[in-house]
Amino acid sequence: MLRTIQTFELFTILIVIGIAFIAVAKSLFPRRFNDFVYVLGNSKYLKIYAREQKFFDRFDALLFVNLILSLSIFGFIYLKLSNQVFAPTIDVIFKLTIGIGIFILIKVLLERLIGSLFEIDKLIDQYLFQKISYKNFIGLFLVPVNLILLFSITPSLIILYIIIFLLLVVNIMGLITTIKTHQSLIKRNLFYFILYLCTLEIAPYIILYKVFNS
Numbered sequence: 357m358l359r360t361i362q363t364f365e366l367f368t369i370l371i372v373i374g375i376a377f378i379a380v381a382k383s384l385f386p387r388r389f390n391d392f393v394y395v396l397g398n399s400k401y402l403k404i405y406a407r408e409q410k411f412f413d414r415f416d417a418l419l420f421v422n423l424i425l426s427l428s429i430f431g432f433i434y435l436k437l438s439n440q441v442f443a444p445t446i447d448v449i450f451k452l453t454i455g456i457g458i459f460i461l462i463k464v465l466l467e468r469l470i471g472s473l474f475e476i477d478k479l480i481d482q483y484l485f486q487k488i489s490y491k492n493f494i495g496l497f498l499v500p501v502n503l504i505l506l507f508s509i510t511p512s513l514i515i516l517y518i519i520i521f522l523l524l525v526v527n528i529m530g531l532i533t534t535i536k537t538h539q540s541l542i543k544r545n546l547f548y549f550i551l552y553l554c555t556l557e558i559a560p561y562i563i564l565y566k567v568f569n570s
Contacts (some may be wrong), residue, residue, distance in 0.1 A: 364507065366445075366446065367429055367502070370425045370429055370449065371426075371499065371502060371503065377421045378418070378422050381415055381419055384415070385415045388401075388405060388415055389415075391404065391405070392415075392419075392489070392492075393496070402485070402489060402533065405489075406485050406486075416492060419492035420488075420491075422492075422496070422499070423460075423491055424453055424457045425453065425495075426494075426498035426499055426502060427456050427494075427495070427498065428453040429506075432448065432449060433502070433505055433516065434520075437511060437512070438513060460491075464488070467480060467484060468481075470552060478541070479541050479545060483534050486534045487530055487531075487534075490526055490527060490530035491527075493526065494526055497523075497526070501519060
């Protein structure tokens with residue numbers, strides 16, 4: 357189990373780096389950050405800042421760094437418990453971090469490309485903003501979760517599955533928010549939106565799940 361690992365310096369460094377990027381985001385964008393932390397129960401953030409969306413957004417980029425670091429740590433914990441063979445080495449964590457980062461970035465770029473091909477750029481851009489916002493919120497959520505799993509309790513697969521379920525609930529809440537906000541636009545492009553969801557929202561995660569469990 358993880359309790360047999362002698363040191364947690366590598367995890368501590370990654371968590372501190374993630375928190376540092378969160379602190380920079382809060383320092384540079386204090387008002388936006390305060391609105392962002394309530395995004396789960398309040399659509400105010402999405403309505404206000406979707407209008408200011410840019411292809412490269414510094415606020416989202418800063419939180420994205422914490423997201424991939426937090427996901428990498430959580431992913432390592434899951435692999436450790438389900439596999440029992442991994443050790444917390446720089447090489448393993450580096451590959452996990454790069455893999456997660458590349459997966460998310462390529463997925464976003466493909467989504468923008470498909471949005472252009474289907475001529476639903478406006479819908480996809482707003483959907484991506486919502487989705488990135490909820491994913492960055494998950495990154496914040498995972499910071500205390502990872503700290504508890506590493507330094508407070510002995511994690512088990514059941515606990516991790518409960519956490520994964522909660523993360524899925526957050527993603528589903530984000531999808532429902534988008535559908536409610538853009539009902540008329542989605543109805544006019546229903547076929548393409550369903551095709552988009554099946555191709556780039558469901559299929560990649562099924563493939564990723566099989567890769568992790570192979």
